[in-house]
Amino acid sequence: MLVPLVLVISFLAFCLVRVAPGGPFDKERAPASPDIERNLKAKYHLDEPLWQQYLRFVGIGYEKRDGEWRAFEGGLVRGDFGPSLKYRNHSVNDIIAQGLPVSLSLGMLSFCFALGFGIPVGVWTAVRRGRWQDHVGSFFSILAVCIPAFVLGPVLIVLLGIKWPVFPVGLWGGPWHVILPAIALGTYFAGKVSRLTREGMSQTLQSDFITTARAKGVSERSIILRHALREGLLPVVTYSGPLLADLLVGSFVVENLFQIPGIGVFLVNSSINRDYTMVVGLVILYSVMLLTLNLVVDAVYGLLDKRVKYG
Amino acid sequence: MAEAAHQSGQALGQALETGESPNRRAWLRFRDNRPAVVATVFLLALLVLALAWPLLSSQGDMHSESQFAAPSGSHWFGTDVHGRDLFGRVLAGTRISLMVGLVGALVSLVIGVLWGATAGFLGGRWDNLLMRTVDMLYSLPSIIFVIVIITTLEEVLQGWLQAAFGGDGGETARMLLLYAGLGAVSWLTMARIVRGQVLALRERQFVEAARSLGLGTRAILWRHILPNVFGVVIVYLTLTLPAVILYESFLSYLGLGIQPPRASLGSLIAEGAKQINPIRVYWWMIVFPAGCLAALLMALNFLGDGLRDVFDPKADKES
Numbered sequence: 039m040l041v042p043l044v045l046v047i048s049f050l051a052f053c054l055v056r057v058a059p060g061g062p063f064d065k066e067r068a069p070a071s072p073d074i075e076r077n078l079k080a081k082y083h084l085d086e087p088l089w090q091q092y093l094r095f096v097g098i099g100y101e102k103r104d105g106e107w108r109a110f111e112g113g114l115v116r117g118d119f120g121p122s123l124k125y126r127n128h129s130v131n132d133i134i135a136q137g138l139p140v141s142l143s144l145g146m147l148s149f150c151f152a153l154g155f156g157i158p159v160g161v162w163t164a165v166r167r168g169r170w171q172d173h174v175g176s177f178f179s180i181l182a183v184c185i186p187a188f189v190l191g192p193v194l195i196v197l198l199g200i201k202w203p204v205f206p207v208g209l210w211g212g213p214w215h216v217i218l219p220a221i222a223l224g225t226y227f228a229g230k231v232s233r234l235t236r237e238g239m240s241q242t243l244q245s246d247f248i249t250t251a252r253a254k255g256v257s258e259r260s261i262i263l264r265h266a267l268r269e270g271l272l273p274v275v276t277y278s279g280p281l282l283a284d285l286l287v288g289s290f291v292v293e294n295l296f297q298i299p300g301i302g303v304f305l306v307n308s309s310i311n312r313d314y315t316m317v318v319g320l321v322i323l324y325s326v327m328l329l330t331l332n333l334v335v336d337a338v339y340g341l342l343d344k345r346v347k348y349g
Numbered sequence: 350m351a352e353a354a355h356q357s358g359q360a361l362g363q364a365l366e367t368g369e370s371p372n373r374r375a376w377l378r379f380r381d382n383r384p385a386v387v388a389t390v391f392l393l394a395l396l397v398l399a400l401a402w403p404l405l406s407s408q409g410d411m412h413s414e415s416q417f418a419a420p421s422g423s424h425w426f427g428t429d430v431h432g433r434d435l436f437g438r439v440l441a442g443t444r445i446s447l448m449v450g451l452v453g454a455l456v457s458l459v460i461g462v463l464w465g466a467t468a469g470f471l472g473g474r475w476d477n478l479l480m481r482t483v484d485m486l487y488s489l490p491s492i493i494f495v496i497v498i499i500t501t502l503e504e505v506l507q508g509w510l511q512a513a514f515g516g517d518g519g520e521t522a523r524m525l526l527l528y529a530g531l532g533a534v535s536w537l538t539m540a541r542i543v544r545g546q547v548l549a550l551r552e553r554q555f556v557e558a559a560r561s562l563g564l565g566t567r568a569i570l571w572r573h574i575l576p577n578v579f580g581v582v583i584v585y586l587t588l589t590l591p592a593v594i595l596y597e598s599f600l601s602y603l604g605l606g607i608q609p610p611r612a613s614l615g616s617l618i619a620e621g622a623k624q625i626n627p628i629r630v631y632w633w634m635i636v637f638p639a640g641c642l643a644a645l646l647m648a649l650n651f652l653g654d655g656l657r658d659v660f661d662p663k664a665d666k667e668s
Contacts (some may be wrong), residue, residue: 043485043488051489054489055497057501059500125549181643181647183646184591186599186642188598191633196630280487287490304602305492306496309493
């Protein structure tokens with residue numbers, strides 16, 4: 039199911055970016071003469087009909103080369119996204135290979151931050167539902183959801199980078215460089231996770247099996263940690279798939295603010311620059327990640343909730 | 350406070366006993382939710398202030414000599430790079446952010462409800478087709494979608510507006526596209542929710558009764574199914590609103606949204622963030638717009654939560 043879905047998505051993205059007016063060579067330093075532009079287009083095969091370009095991108099088909107019909111070289115089936123149209127001399131694979139590890143580690147850390155803060159706060163507010171701990175916790179969760187990264191980022195930079203220089207203000211190096219961006223990126227999601235946890239937990243805590251466990255004299259600690267958490271976390275598990283996919287491919291805002299060499303910046307820039315191959319490559323990367331993570335989520339679901347059956 | 354809650358709980362009980370209408374019961378329950386009521390009052394006050402401010406003062410758009418003035422008696426929130434009064438700018442930004450959020454959320458409402466209701470009601474192959482499309486759109490990064498929509502249609506729409514109404518038309522075109530783009534990326538969840546609801550409602554007996562009485566598909570959908578989906582839709586709409594506002598501010602931050610000299614809260618924050626440097630910190634340029642955005646979003650979230658507690662049948666269990 040994964041492969042046809044990715045193919046359809048890549049085709050959609052492929053057509054979508056080409057519908058937009060303008061091309062990848064519009065912003066050349068000197069306005070390209072028609073001849074030069076025609077040569078550029080020919081070099082990257084942009085003068086062919088769309089379906090042919092797509093087949094070439096996927097890598098299935100034949101072309102006339104050196105007077106003979108030969109199969110396409112490269113292409114998606116061989117794991118090759120092709121050359122970038124904006125950053126000449128770099129293939130899309132190169133750029134992804136350079137930026138992805140950075141975005142992956144930042145995303146992973148933000149994910150841990152979001153879950154590490156979100157789940158405990160969510161459980162705590164659900165258990166203390168209606169008391170002051172709940173009000174304080176819920177207030178901060180909502181506050182976290184209402185402060186976007188492009189507000190939190192500058193504030194963190196000004197306070198912890200400039201006024202009290204505890205952390206470096208940007209760039210990518212040692213572990214110290216990761217902390218501020220991870221907080222800026224993760225806070226929003228921590229609030230979201232905490233709200234989901236609170237909702238799931240407070241519904242679970244009202245269900246009959248919890249009452250039964252209480253009646254049997256199971257300790258409150260064990261009720262929460264061993265019985266309720268298993269079911270109360272299901273909404274968070276569902277949300278984790280798309281969340282992780284979003285975080286792992288990087289964030290434009292955070293990478294831009296902290297000058298981090300990840301791939302989040304490329305997603306926005308390439309679609310503004312009409313860097314066709316780059317856009318499609320990144321879209322495929324994102325959708326493969328999302329679909330795979332959703333499969334993982336389903337598996338975890340089955341582990342947590344024994345009632346789920348896969349037919 | 351406990352006493353007040355107890356009393357209003359009694360009021361609710363009485364309402365139940367005396368057979369008050371569901372709407373009245375909903376109102377009574379909503380009134381008990383203090384954060385939601387405070388949020389509503391705050392939103393109304395902010396709305397009135399934002400709408401009335403241009404009548405009270407024309408300071409907002411006026412350039413003056415005092416650039417980057419700190420907050421003071423004459424400029425409550427300080428001034429920006431052109432010496433404009435930030436208080437007026439923030440209110441103007443609030444007005445635009447709210448309007449973009451409202452229209453964007455409404456666009457997503459229309460698409461989502463139509464799409465979801467059609468899928469849920471027709472079922473079978475159509476359902477499969479429509480919902481797989483939604484799945485597919487989910488796995489496309491939305492930002493690409495928005496950028497393509499805005500850039501593709503901008504010139505077309507601008508030319509069309511010029512021909513139809515005269516004048517430049519660029520600004521109107523940009524706003525319309527912003528609405529369309531924001532609506533186009535935020536309807537997916539709405540479609541899923543509505544489809545689930547319709548799927549459940551379709552099997553209920555009153556729908557069967559309507560069908561056996563000979564009502565057509567459209568009449569059943571309009572008169573019987575959609576009114577029952579209304580509560581859930583309203584709740585989700587109030588939760589979409591802050592999401593759309595947030596997305597718009599993100600787009601304005603990228604420079605794709607509201608264009609200067611107009612301002613939204615997002616573009617004001619972006620302007621403030623641009624002025625960050627190690628030598629001087631013009632903190633008011635970022636704190637006030639960001640604070641206003643956060644307050645606005647929080648109020649909308651509290652309102653949405655309150656409405657959900659009211660309309661969600663599961664909330665009955667709690668009290």
